[in-house]
Amino acid sequence: MGAIDHSALKLGNQLLILNVLREKGPMSRNQLKDETGLAWGTITAFVKEMLLMDLIVETGKSSSDLGRKPVGIDINTKARFIVGVRLGGTYIKSTVLDLRGKVLCEKISNVNPDDKKEKIVDQILKTIDSALRQQKVRNERIAGIGFTAPGAIDTDNGVCLYAPRHPKWKDVPIKEILHERYKAPCFVEHSNSSSALGEQWFGAGKNISDFLCVPIGTGISVGIIINGRIYRGYNGMAGEFGHTSIYPDGTKCICGRKGCLEEYASGRSLARQGNEIADRKKADVVMTSKLLCEAAESGDKKARKIFETMGQHLGIGLANLINILNPELIIISGGVSKASQFFLPSLEKALAGHAWDYSSRKIAISDLEDPVLMGAASLVLREIYVNGLLLKEKNGEKYE
Secondary structure (H helix, E strand, C coil): CCCCCHHHHHHHHHHHHHHHHHHHCCEEHHHHHHHHCCCHHHHHHHHHHHHHCCCEEEECCCEECCEECCCEEEECCCCCEEEEEEECCCEEEEEEEECCCCEEEEEEEECCCCCCHHHHHHHHHHHHHHHHHHHCCCHHHEEEEEEEECCEEECCCCEEEEECCECCCCCECHHHHHHHHHCCCEEEEEHHHHHHHHHHHHCCCCCCCCEEEEEECCCECCEEEECCEECCCHHHCCCCHHHCECCCCCCECCCCCECECHHHHCHHHHHHHHHHHCCCCCCCCCCCHHHHHHHHHCCCHHHHHHHHHHHHHHHHHHHHHHHHHCCCEEEEECHHHHHHHHHHHHHHHHHHHHCCCCCCCCEEECCCCCHHHHHHHHHHHHHHHCCCHHHHHHCCCCCC
């Protein structure tokens, strides 16, 4: 029998307490003992220690004519804060959350995709600073920063190698930049994976070990969760679902190849098709997927037909994913998902015709406004509640 790793056992028990309080707190010590199954002595010792760490607080100390209220224990949501940052195609979003995962504020600013990387970095920092100022959060109270962006990402070193819609955003050591500025742990992830992570922590992917998240906006991608963990593929390049070909001799894609799914089912594709049916007498008509959805909602038959055809194409693409991975659930997110009533019927019909009969074909539409941004914040939540970021920090361990 191998030696017991007491430090790992201690960390595991402390994380158990923190997670129970995050999900079900506040509660008394007796309730915490029942919920965790830990011995009373263990509860007493670790609660005392984590109170000194300022990770948890006592609640309900007041007395009244009816007697003293029981002393409760809860996460100290005012001690530390989480920052999530998303670099999108034409914008930057930053959000601040408390330690329970409650969103406290969100800031958004426009960015020119053609700007130099130094200018984009400067805009990222200004957007983060704006969110921190609103919540009056000092740098030393930042538990961690999660950053997400499209393109090629070196997640281990926190370097953005390139982004397809930001031609000058290359070899940016964003983890190092953010750590230097805010003196907080930083974690970097591809936006594909962040979409799935956001659903895992906040959305339809909770308590599901195998699922896919398919964000549909200007482009199309897929975030993959297998056995509860992000699957990135070799060199972190998995998830380019939009560049799978459904018509080898079809429309030329911005990637240079032909027949990519993005050219038939993305927001960019919908806008292009919408412009083709727009009233040419109105010189100011520039169709977007949002306007096309509004046209469909008003009963425009041509707009509805575009969504119907889009659903057929997307269904073929999703059937290929299902036949390879057979996830329990596929979650569709992104701006285009708001038009799901117009493309889901044809999508499901395509799945029935192309997906393996015995596979799961369950589809859900995301309830999250921005699962990618929430996924950025979830990078920090995961480090806190799965890997013990704050506990290791308080115990003097250096956290890279």
